[in-house]
């Protein structure tokens with residue numbers, strides 16, 4: 494079966510570079526699944542999960558947003574931030590979520606402040622989802 498090279502680069506490092514069977518990316522329109530031989534595509538990414546399949550193994554990363562360029566044999570993800578579950582500081586994400594919710598609940602909040610807090614909230618929720626998924630997988634082992 495043909496494979497896809499997946500390269501994920503965040504602002505400060507290369508996060509992933511390997512052959513994969515498929516990858517699911519979070520976009521503003523929802524998740525898109527990329528298989529080898531996908532048509533050329535450039536898309537922006539939303540905060541969410543990047544799900545990588547290699548055989549029976551699934552790797553899930555939290556993504557803060559960014560861009561992806563898809564070619565038939567290679568997908569390049571330029572992420573604002575991308576973290577494996579074990580790299581995520583759960584408490585920091587919980588605090589970011591709480592702070593964002595408090596800001597969004599303020600009265601007379603400026604539109605821009607609300608939008609920034611909503612973006613913070615989405616990033617923190619993406620991180621917490623990845624952490625929780627890993628914990629629940631461990632529980633079934």
Ligand code: ATP
Pocket residue numbers: 557573574575576580581582583585586589613616617620
């Ligand atoms: P916070 O509000 O907690 O500062 P943020 O959502 O503003 O987080 P980003 O702008 O997405 O953070 O990322 C900035 C840097 O901090 C990136 O290198 C990212 O990997 C790291 N980072 C942010 N939150 C966490 C977390 N909960 N655990 C581990 N690394 C994190």
